[in-house]
Amino acid sequence: MPTETFRNLPESKRLQIEHAAITEFAAKPLQSASVNAIVSQAGIAKGSFYQYFENIADLHSHILTIVSKKKLEVINSLPLDNANLDTFRYLRRVLQAAVEFQIRYPELASIERFERFYSDQPGSIDPETGERVGGDRRFHAFLTQGILHDDIATWVDVDMAAFMLGIVEGGIAPYLAERLGERASQIAAGELSIVDDSPIQDLFDNLMDILEAGLARDPQIRKDFYSK
Amino acid sequence: MPTETFRNLPESKRLQIEHAAITEFAAKPLQSASVNAIVSQAGIAKGSFYQYFENIADLHSHILTIVSKKKLEVINSLPLDNANLDTFRYLRRVLQAAVEFQIRYPELASIERFERFYSDQPGSIDPETGERVGGDRRFHAFLTQGILHDDIATWVDVDMAAFMLGIVEGGIAPYLAERLGERASQIAAGELSIVDDSPIQDLFDNLMDILEAGLARDPQIRKDFYSK
């Protein structure tokens, strides 16, 4: 954990340091990241670094909390209200959040991907809870709920499906961001909303259709399609 | 490329070195891998290393060719015949190969994952062909064929779906291997075949159902399920 000294720093300096760290960790995994690169980009003295952080891993975990915070912020910034979501609207929202995050904070998204890659050692067991880590808890809950609500087919292997959704969520965002091309820049600049733009929603529809059709007890979308 | 000296080495020694390298590259990306670790694990002198390889990147790319070769070997070892495959049987085969590879050569699979992770920079454009790299060509072809054969719905966005299948293929194998638990060890030991064991095939059925239902023009499986 960063020292009190770091927490008391004037915000601008703190942000400067965090920004430098984010740039570094977005480019390299913790193991290859360089203290030198960070302090020189942040414009602080090498000694100061060690007054703020125990070591580079300490800074890295601090950055990870920032990543989580921003990710949450993005999720909450999406207009839909959690309570009223049916199962698949929730899933769509999660994926939209991932893309929005990718577009608005590509460096943080990159850090998140590194982290996921290096910590998701499937088969590794969390020594505290004894549960498998990596399989995303959120999707587990989502799928269980979906079955209860009769939205999701009962034959679906919840654990595996949750894992699959996890890797799709983690991997698809950069692809979609890139597919959006010019539109992504506009979203990043705040000139366009991911939820209002119809070409973007078409792309999402397509993805959601695939997933929904794969999971749903009674998939509507394709029926609509073929009945059109 | 490894030197002739390396290629002329007695097989046992060559394997020793390759094994040490595989262990290293399965644990760390090229950038963090250490010559020291490799030579000390292989039990050779440091100077010898540089008689065999130009540098560590040279060894790494040599190991990558081994990975490809073994992967192909696994794919070809699967009993199904390419010619007679319908669309989704082909997909199942690809995924089974990924799992089989993961079980039989977990280190090589890890190396492959590192490689994929570090080279799949989605959005990076191949300067020669102008095409997006990372999206898997194989799945592109598979989906296009599937549409032609009326197996896959015409509304599917082929490019996106191919990318999605790519990340599922790359990510699901370690999960499945881990799910198989004891059975995985038996497969690794050659006591069990992935294609014959029914609990394993059940798991595959489940995954394939999700994917097939998501993509298929006229998904059969679930119908069968509900009619049971």
Place this chain on the structure above:
Amino acid sequence: MPTETFRNLPESKRLQIEHAAITEFAAKPLQSASVNAIVSQAGIAKGSFYQYFENIADLHSHILTIVSKKKLEVINSLPLDNANLDTFRYLRRVLQAAVEFQIRYPELASIERFERFYSDQPGSIDPETGERVGGDRRFHAFLTQGILHDDIATWVDVDMAAFMLGIVEGGIAPYLAERLGERASQIAAGELSIVDDSPIQDLFDNLMDILEAGLARDPQIRKDFYSK
């Protein structure tokens, strides 16, 4: 160029390092010089070296500027005034400076000789000016002036003579210094001045006579000699 860190060092330490470097570069050309030797003689850590200099070539070029500076210092310490010099007195001064430099800073003189030897590739053409490098510009100017002043014979091939004077200047100093024997030590100790001591000046007279007689339009010295 040495880093600011090096420039901010306490003088004693800086001198210590420069002295170690001078010792090394006086004994070996840049190509064979060793960082290890320098740091161990200077009593600093290897890491420190690379905080001061980019690499050994950086240090070497720094030492070369010291050599130039000291050489100039020696030239300027000679009492004669440039303005009033006739042609051959100027030449004598240049040669005296070379000897004085050799005696007072034999290591720097050695470094200068290495540098001259390795950079004077006669026949190599300066890509910017298109002129031959290595032939000494100073002597060129000196000879041209001498011809204008009617001090030097018009038949002299200026380019070649300049080159010849250059190599004589570069090579004769160690010889003369050695010839001076005990006297050289006294000069080095500041107990004797090169310009006041008559045995020394006799030696110079002899050399100058040879050169002057060889170049002069109307050589006086030998006439005097034979008329004595």
Place this chain on the structure above:
Amino acid sequence: MPTETFRNLPESKRLQIEHAAITEFAAKPLQSASVNAIVSQAGIAKGSFYQYFENIADLHSHILTIVSKKKLEVINSLPLDNANLDTFRYLRRVLQAAVEFQIRYPELASIERFERFYSDQPGSIDPETGERVGGDRRFHAFLTQGILHDDIATWVDVDMAAFMLGIVEGGIAPYLAERLGERASQIAAGELSIVDDSPIQDLFDNLMDILEAGLARDPQIRKDFYSK
């Protein structure tokens, strides 16, 4: 000294090795020369090298004997006959030999220059004879003879003048070779003789005039010049 094994080698192979060594030693002083470079250029096995020579210094000194031999060959190839030479004709001949050697065997000349540079530590005393080394014996004898024959002025400091001629001889050849430009190539090709070509001899005349005028008791050349 090279081993008997080396001496028994078929000539073509011996020449191959010597040629590779010459190329290396012409580019670098012994201290920086590389066994690797030599064996790979010579196309022999590394182990063979150590069957022919004790170490690289051994090969180097073998090459030095070749240099001396070839130099002598060049000197003797010049048409003038030693016996009939007056003093300055002898000097001209020595310098012409140096230039001829430079032109016909530039690599050997380079090796010779390296050797001269690294061994001529003026002031170093030969431990066996007790004499100063580096000052050229030949020029000593030449000057002494010249004085006896009344060709050279008695006031000349023989030791110093010999040294000076030594460095001029050693340094001027590459310059002159370069001055000759296209003509040098013709000489190297055997299409032109250094002693017959009048532009070349003009250049030599100029140099000799300078040296002769500087040393001669009764210099003729300039007199001729002014009387023209």
Place this chain on the structure above:
DNA sequence: TATGAATGAGCTTTCATTCAT
């Protein structure tokens, strides 16, 4: 508290030399 100089272990790479075949 901020600084940046100092450190030395560690890295990759080179190379002369030895030695088994």
Place this chain on the structure above:
DNA sequence: CATGAATGAAAGCTCATTCAT
């Protein structure tokens, strides 16, 4: 006698971390 694989010392250089100011 020829070969070329094996070796390890030593090179240049980097870097996280400590410490004195």
